[in-house]
Amino acid sequence: MIAVENISKSFGENNVLKNISAKFEQGKANFIIGQSGSGKTVLIKSIVGLHEVDEGKIMYDDRDFTNMNIKKRKKIRKEIGMIFQGGALFDSATIEQNIKFPIDMFTKQTTEEKLERVNFCLKKVNLENVNHLYPDEISGGMKKRVSIARAIALNPKYLFCDEPNSGLDPKTSIVIDNLIKEITEEFNITTVVNSHDMNSVMQIGDNIMFVYQGEKWWEGNKEEILKSDNKELNDFVFASDLYKKIKKSIS
Amino acid sequence: MGIFFHIGRYFALIAKVLSRPEKGRVYIKQIFKEVDALGLNSLGIVVIISFFLGAVITIQTAYNFENPLIPLYLIGLTARDSMLLEFSSTIVGLILAGKVGSNVASEIGTMRVTEQIDALEIMGINSASYLILPKICGLVLFAPVLFIVSNFVGIIGGWVAGVGTGAVTSYDFIYGLHYAFNPFYITYSFTKCLVFAFIIISVSAYHGYYTIGGALEVGKSSTKAVVYSSILILVFNLIITQIMLT
Numbered sequence: 001m002i003a004v005e006n007i008s009k010s011f012g013e014n015n016v017l018k019n020i021s022a023k024f025e026q027g028k029a030n031f032i033i034g035q036s037g038s039g040k041t042v043l044i045k046s047i048v049g050l051h052e053v054d055e056g057k058i059m060y061d062d063r064d065f066t067n068m069n070i071k072k073r074k075k076i077r078k079e080i081g082m083i084f085q086g087g088a089l090f091d092s093a094t095i096e097q098n099i100k101f102p103i104d105m106f107t108k109q110t111t112e113e114k115l116e117r118v119n120f121c122l123k124k125v126n127l128e129n130v131n132h133l134y135p136d137e138i139s140g141g142m143k144k145r146v147s148i149a150r151a152i153a154l155n156p157k158y159l160f161c162d163e164p165n166s167g168l169d170p171k172t173s174i175v176i177d178n179l180i181k182e183i184t185e186e187f188n189i190t191t192v193v194n195s196h197d198m199n200s201v202m203q204i205g206d207n208i209m210f211v212y213q214g215e216k217w218w219e220g221n222k223e224e225i226l227k228s229d230n231k232e233l234n235d236f237v238f239a240s241d242l243y244k245k246i247k248k249s250i251s
Numbered sequence: 252m253g254i255f256f257h258i259g260r261y262f263a264l265i266a267k268v269l270s271r272p273e274k275g276r277v278y279i280k281q282i283f284k285e286v287d288a289l290g291l292n293s294l295g296i297v298v299i300i301s302f303f304l305g306a307v308i309t310i311q312t313a314y315n316f317e318n319p320l321i322p323l324y325l326i327g328l329t330a331r332d333s334m335l336l337e338f339s340s341t342i343v344g345l346i347l348a349g350k351v352g353s354n355v356a357s358e359i360g361t362m363r364v365t366e367q368i369d370a371l372e373i374m375g376i377n378s379a380s381y382l383i384l385p386k387i388c389g390l391v392l393f394a395p396v397l398f399i400v401s402n403f404v405g406i407i408g409g410w411v412a413g414v415g416t417g418a419v420t421s422y423d424f425i426y427g428l429h430y431a432f433n434p435f436y437i438t439y440s441f442t443k444c445l446v447f448a449f450i451i452i453s454v455s456a457y458h459g460y461y462t463i464g465g466a467l468e469v470g471k472s473s474t475k476a477v478v479y480s481s482i483l484i485l486v487f488n489l490i491i492t493q494i495m496l497t
Binding site (some may be wrong): 048049050073076077086101102104160 | 273274277362365366367369370372373374375376
């Protein structure tokens with residue numbers, strides 16, 4: 001489980017995160033939702049330590065990440081997998097080299113074992129025979145899947161996904177969502193997904209946190225989100241005609 | 252942001268770059284890759300430029316040595332010393348700052364804006380060390396080779412131009428090459444080469460590593476990398492010359 005306690009983060013005068021506390025449960029898809037510019041990405045980057053928080057604590061299974069030295073942080077980071085918005089694959093390396101990279105850096109496996117692990121991860125994300133292709137030779141959806149494969153290469157305990165469906169068509173988005181859910185449950189990972197895609201939230205979201213103007217505005221699950229009377233949340237969730245109709249049918 | 256901010260951040264980055272690597276074997280592989288990418292790939296341009304520099308130095312020297320009292324072998328000596336003391340180290344350094352510097356800054360800058368550096372950090376890898384240290388080692392290791400090749404080709408260029416235009420005989424030119432040779436010049440030029448190689452990579456990598464934004468900013472970082480590393484090469488050329496030759 002990951003717990004954040006009263007974290008705040010500012011960039012100069014701009015107060016991006018304001019006293020946010022939350023718990024992200026193990027084996028569940030924990031969603032952080034909110035409009036663009038609400039502070040979701042800063043929150044997720046603060047949790048993984050890419051941004052230093054100004055105040056508050058971040059706990060990884062009772063290990064205080066905020067007050068750790070670099071050596072201990074590195075140890076925790078080896079337990080983290082992350083899927084970036086743009087994939088962040090190393091474009092000068094093949095798909096196989098991308099997935100093998102963390103295995104090369106942190107294990108003493110033989111070449112055969114490494115290849116076996118790479119192929120296992122690729123199979124897990126329904127990709128085969130792409131080992132020798134480069135990232136610019138595959139589609140956006142495939143890049144996201146390779147990104148997931150790389151993120152799970154070292155059996156992470158924590159998985160972070162920053163806008164995993166951005167730029168993907170609805171059908172591919174569902175494939176990616178289901179993959180994230182499947183991996184989360186199968187390996188009992190603490191998954192934190194940062195998204196503004198309501199289809200994803202309704203598809204796989206277990207716990208949902210709504211961030212509004214840098215503050216935690218609402219928290220609940222996908223059944224509660226449809227019945228909430230929180231104005232800002234409703235403005236966000238029911239922005240599209242489709243969801244307005246759903247809301248109408250519920251009420 | 253002031254100059255002291257950049258100086259402080261540069262040294263903080265260098266400290267990070269020089270910290271203990273995660274896995275030595277992976278780094279050694281990377282160093283060989285960088286020797287190929289940064290060093291061997293620069294060999295062509297160094298050969299072309301050095302040949303023409305040597306040729307031009309020889310013709311210009313011959314043009315200025317019209318007085319019959321000045322022995323013609325001094326044309327060979329001037330070509331040798333000019334190449335050895337200044338052209339093979341400083342001028343080639345400036346050219347490499349353009350070629351290699353912009354390459355390094357844009358490569359690392361692109362990795363920064365496409366979150367590839369963040370991905371390395373998340374994996375628990377010291378991204379600065381992993382990306383920059385092999386490049387520094389690669390060019391610093393290969394710079395002496397470039398220096399030797401540049402000198403050799405420059406002198407050949409001088410000989411071809413001098414003998415080809417009839418400005419000097421082959422015997423006089425070669426005699427001049429041997430005349431009053433000071434081996435310390437090689438130590439001096441080698442020192443400059445190594446310092447310039449370090450400056451080119453570290454300054455360019457610094458600009459790439461701290462790129463914020465998108466494609467436009469990567470381009471700006473690349474330009475800054477070339478400008479600042481060129482200026483620093485000239486400044487350190489003066490400092491090293493003052494220390495070693497006076």
